Amino acid sequence: MLRRRGIILPAFEIYGGVSGLIDYGPVGASIRRRVVQSWVDHWLSHGDIVEIDSPTVTPETVLIASGHVGEFNDLMTECKSCNSIFRADHLVEEQYPNADSLSAEEIDKLLGNGANCPNCSENTWTPAKPMNLMFSTKIGAMSAGRTAYMRPETAQGMFMLFPALYRHFRQKLPFGAIQTGKGYRNEISPRQGMIRLREFNMAELEYFIDPEKPPADDLNRRTEIVLLVPDPDGPHSGETRMGFGAALDSGIVRHPTVAWFLARTWDFLVNVGIDPERIRFRQHASTEMAHYAEDCWDCEIYGEHGWIECVGIANRTCHDLLSHEKKSNSKGLRAWRQFSVPRSQKIDRLTAIGSVIGPYFRGEAGLVTSALEELSDIPEFFPFKLTLSNGNVVSIDENMVERRKEVVNVSGEWFTPHVIEPAFGIDRIIWHILDHSYQESKKEGEDYTFLRLPEGISSVDCVVLPLFDKDGMGELASEITKAINSLPHRSAEMDSSKSIGRRYARADEIGVPWALTIDHTSLEDGSVTIRRRDDQVQVRAFVDEIISNLLAGTMHSLF
């Protein structure tokens, strides 16, 4: 159905296709745009979150700092008999459930232990070795070319723009930046259709906070009870059901901002049509979590492939900004924290005596002066060696400097903000929206399917159906279609081929919530029949009523 109705199709199919690459067809692309727009609106409505947009081609330095060049790997092995290449952990997953956490040595042992080649059934594997999963390319020509990669996530764009964001928000935390767009992961052997793609739609929020004042929302006002799977190694292991407020109060969720974003993730998913009964939040075990993260949750959705991670919500602390600060030497990746009362601080430092340093070091005197100012540990003995910013090492005698110990009042300090990151896999979410809204039934002995998509998510808002294509019904239908299409963010499609029942079925199958039928009475008085997909109830209404209710999202009031 997905392929036949132009929702999702294998990409480049006329050339045999490429696994891990998909097309959104005429119905699917519109659903995709609406899901992404809902996501953007969802976060922008916070008021302290803005959108940014950065390139997908990313120079190597950035991805060295982020750790992707070193660590974004899967273990790979090649069958020596037939030269097929596989992800090593997939070959041994029957022997060991979480095989992706194993080392190369451990996997080699399991491979030898009866994991035969799915292609030729031999057992002659090369040693498992890591393959980086980024698509690699070069910026520029020939000798001037620089290594670059297609971004594996959109997050780095927000870190790169931290200085501009800090300026935009007039130096006040907390604030967030979102980005939607393509991410890339050169899978060795993609499987599971839309779940594991080589090029995918991502949507990420980086929310920058002062760790001493973590922003939170009053979660105890909320009433929903959700399924949680806390850290299996922690004190709360085992599945449990409770509210978001209770999850924070009980210490299961370890950070108030993380708890808030778990709840806001829930809001978004339910709003775009995910069944609340098929959502759960799974906390990473400390062994599974990145070394720098302090609390990390997967929001998983249940569907045809079982529980699938669709959103990750992590407290990444100061890790990312600090790594980029170290690698780039940028001074722009910090925020200023004003103390509520000025604090007194002991200062112990060496100050250069200009009249000695000047003549002695001549051209390098300035460098010596600033190197002395930046010394945090004051050496106990003279002379000592001092490294300058140009790499030269000089020797400092007692007569060149003056030691000052003083107590000063400081009004605040620079610090590296922490970041809470909710990262959404849009294709996986769309897959589950389709899965959860798909409903089969029988009509007059034949299979009949509905897609119960929420309003605002379906590819068009209504279909316009001239009962017959004569007496001007076609023309009126075409006028009404045009009128709806000229409304902001509303759309209609006309369908005049085959029986009216067949046309209803076609619209139900792709989830169009409203069908407008134009008949002889329409030609006389301008009223049309509205049919509601979800209960197939029909009422008559005038076109201008319909248009104003479509615009306001209040079509149900006509029933």
Add this chain to the structure above:
Amino acid sequence: MLRRRGIILPAFEIYGGVSGLIDYGPVGASIRRRVVQSWVDHWLSHGDIVEIDSPTVTPETVLIASGHVGEFNDLMTECKSCNSIFRADHLVEEQYPNADSLSAEEIDKLLGNGANCPNCSENTWTPAKPMNLMFSTKIGAMSAGRTAYMRPETAQGMFMLFPALYRHFRQKLPFGAIQTGKGYRNEISPRQGMIRLREFNMAELEYFIDPEKPPADDLNRRTEIVLLVPDPDGPHSGETRMGFGAALDSGIVRHPTVAWFLARTWDFLVNVGIDPERIRFRQHASTEMAHYAEDCWDCEIYGEHGWIECVGIANRTCHDLLSHEKKSNSKGLRAWRQFSVPRSQKIDRLTAIGSVIGPYFRGEAGLVTSALEELSDIPEFFPFKLTLSNGNVVSIDENMVERRKEVVNVSGEWFTPHVIEPAFGIDRIIWHILDHSYQESKKEGEDYTFLRLPEGISSVDCVVLPLFDKDGMGELASEITKAINSLPHRSAEMDSSKSIGRRYARADEIGVPWALTIDHTSLEDGSVTIRRRDDQVQVRAFVDEIISNLLAGTMHSLF
């Protein structure tokens, strides 16, 4: 200003930046999203145009068929003295205006003739040679890896999906498909900031038509007079001003659908804030046009860099679909044309005589039969050689076949649709929207700037300004901001730092059309002051009036 206010910034700036890659900051990304959404709405409102979305990573075969692997080149030369690399045509453009149309030999001659290295001033060039401008990468690992490129345009996605589109539109032409997204062009030495990017935002429409029934619109109803620069080698050379209808009637525009799309391009550009006086349509000379194209226009916009091509509108005929049909052997890239009356057609063919062919060719008998059926030129003499679909060649004797000449009635025929393609460079258009809406003036002796962006294009619709941050004004402002942000596709930002005049200036500088000021009276009766950017007139209104007018796009009615 662009950088300071977070509209457009050099990408990866903390690492020194990469030329040809830009970021849209918090203000610019929102403008970008709104321009793209306007573009999508503009075309979807036609009713016979749908959106699709396809991967950016594109396997090599597709781009061989499209001609990009062979022809998407710039000539490049390297200075033998300092090893700098340059685009060869840029080095000689002072000597020859349209240097990008020159051959390598012609350029080499001009290079030797005094084009010295801009870097070291020597004149020691390597022979100019073509460099392909696509970013190259590999899909998959090691020996299983396939060469691929980042797409140089979005158009191929629509051609790949032609079979799905034809099905979606129930086998009826004309129809169109649009796509927006990233395109890539690995420039040798990018210049001109946002005009020549290595990664850019594209938006393309492929409109598929039956060339015997080219769709058109009644252009003589339109009143605007536009600047045209017809083909310099044609009968209408020289600049001219006329309406779109006259341009078609006079034969300057050679195709009715092309003329229609020139007009619709104009509509879009003016709607998003391009000054109509700074738009012109330039027709390609026959020497400049791709060999397959029949009429090709650049829509150029005038700005800081002179006249810049921002949209290309081309009649690409059946070229693209036919190339893919040849390369892929797909049967799905044609459309059916029903004749108004059935046509009689002479059929002359050889039919296999089963009782002879069967025993003689055994396993290959089926292949022989179909190869005979597909023969269009009937050989005059026997025996003749026949090539089978498996590549084998067999000899056919007179006794194996029967020759039939008959006249049959056929109701229609399969043909390759033609395609009209308007291709938009979104970043260039945004650049010119900013350029045309930027206005400098003086206020109290100081420089003062406005960005006169159209409503719906500015980054937010209004700023909310509490006169003081006390007595609950801040809280009320924050409530109003939230209320506006929860409206569909409307947004507001709160600003409470510094004087009210400073805050107006800040909003004017980035083009926010409305400012709402919350004062003591607001606390009493819920009314606020609305200030209109364009004339700085202020009126008082109630919050719910403002919200309903913002939603309906009728804010001016309050003045």
